[in-house]
Amino acid sequence: SRTPVNVTVTGAAGQIGYALLFRIASGHLLGPDVPVKLNLLEIPQAVKAAEGTAMELIDSAFPLLAGIDIHDNPKDGFTGANVALLVGARPRTAGMERGDLLEANGGIFKPQGEAINAHAADDIKVLVVGNPANTNALIAAAHAPDVPKSRFTAMTRLDHNRALGQLALKTGAPVSDITNMTIWGNHSATQYPDVFHAKIGGKNAAEVVGDQAWIEKDFIPTVAKRGAAIIEARGFSSAASAANAALNHVNTWVNGTAEGDWTSMGVVSDGSYGVPEGLVSSFPVTTSNGEWTIVQGLDIDEFSRTRIDASVAELAEERDAVRQLGLI
Numbered sequence: 001s002r003t004p005v006n007v008t009v010t011g012a013a014g015q016i017g018y019a020l021l022f023r024i025a026s027g028h029l030l031g032p033d034v035p036v037k038l039n040l041l042e043i044p045q046a047v048k049a050a051e052g053t054a055m056e057l058i059d060s061a062f063p064l065l066a067g068i069d070i071h072d073n074p075k076d077g078f079t080g081a082n083v084a085l086l087v088g089a090r091p092r093t094a095g096m097e098r099g100d101l102l103e104a105n106g107g108i109f110k111p112q113g114e115a116i117n118a119h120a121a122d123d124i125k126v127l128v129v130g131n132p133a134n135t136n137a138l139i140a141a142a143h144a145p146d147v148p149k150s151r152f153t154a155m156t157r158l159d160h161n162r163a164l165g166q167l168a169l170k171t172g173a174p175v176s177d178i179t180n181m182t183i184w185g186n187h188s189a190t191q192y193p194d195v196f197h198a199k200i201g202g203k204n205a206a207e208v209v210g211d212q213a214w215i216e217k218d219f220i221p222t223v224a225k226r227g228a229a230i231i232e233a234r235g236f237s238s239a240a241s242a243a244n245a246a247l248n249h250v251n252t253w254v255n256g257t258a259e260g261d262w263t264s265m266g267v268v269s270d271g272s273y274g275v276p277e278g279l280v281s282s283f284p285v286t287t288s289n290g291e292w293t294i295v296q297g298l299d300i301d302e303f304s305r306t307r308i309d310a311s312v313a314e315l316a317e318e319r320d321a322v323r324q325l326g327l328i
């Protein structure tokens, strides 16, 4: 039988953690034939809650679950990790300025990057879910100089899936017919969900929709502000859909995109599409053999250019702010 893959989940006692761990243990992260060993990393105050979740994981008797350990420090949490899902982060609380938020998260993602650098397995793949996800990924990567930058990614798959959901609702097409969706830029309200390169049943999605006003005034803001709408309706932020997107992100990264299709991932820019090199920005990417590649050669019209530039400008501001704080 196969050697278990070591999966580290931070923020394991949180609401995304609770929605995520049972599905990892049942094979939805890496596949139905890949055993996993879970390492849960929490802050000391939440270790007891993580122990409760671990009890329930044991009680689920998942055939693929090869073991669970709980840790309260990054060194132990990341030792031997093949996949790390960085979910735990410091949320923005009332009265907190952006600088305070970035600084508080620097205090989490800097030591985690260092621990990944020193203790993770050579094939480590990191997905940052905790917000501000793109910039947290940038900080972690900056403190892991021995790990290729390509191994640090940020989650925009939830935004991608939200865009698929809205297009399916609008057109009546099943989500399985919608391909080549792209989220560009930051995982924030400035993100740009791009239907102009997407396809529905193989046809250009914008043409199938045939309603520019809907794309501009309804679709784009609905996708970009969906997180706030979920909080408003549910009283809590997205959890099951966020966990599902994290599983999708890693599964696609490891197992590859379908022929002709692509996905959206926050990855370190090589300067493609005018996104300054080094920023962690969402792009259309294909994946194969555990490596991602930014899709090249897409035509970007004026409408898309303006929106991509606005989101990328926000990423550059966040990078400048964390640089000034000495976090990168």
Ligand code: NAX
Pocket (backbone or CB within 6 Å): 010, 011, 012, 013, 014, 015, 016, 017, 041, 042, 043, 046, 087, 088, 089, 090, 091, 108, 128, 129, 130, 131, 132, 133, 155, 156, 157, 158, 159, 187, 227, 237, 238, 239, 242
């Ligand atoms: P919760 O507040 O329910 O859970 C967060 C957990 O992280 C807590 O148990 C906390 O103890 C733990 N934690 C805090 N600091 C830690 C550290 N240094 N090491 C280990 N664990 C630590 O939040 P939840 O709803 O689970 O959301 C987690 C993060 O995901 C938030 O930052 C949230 O903003 C972000 N999201 C990102 C999304 C994305 O698409 N990229 C969408 C969903 C979600 O909003």
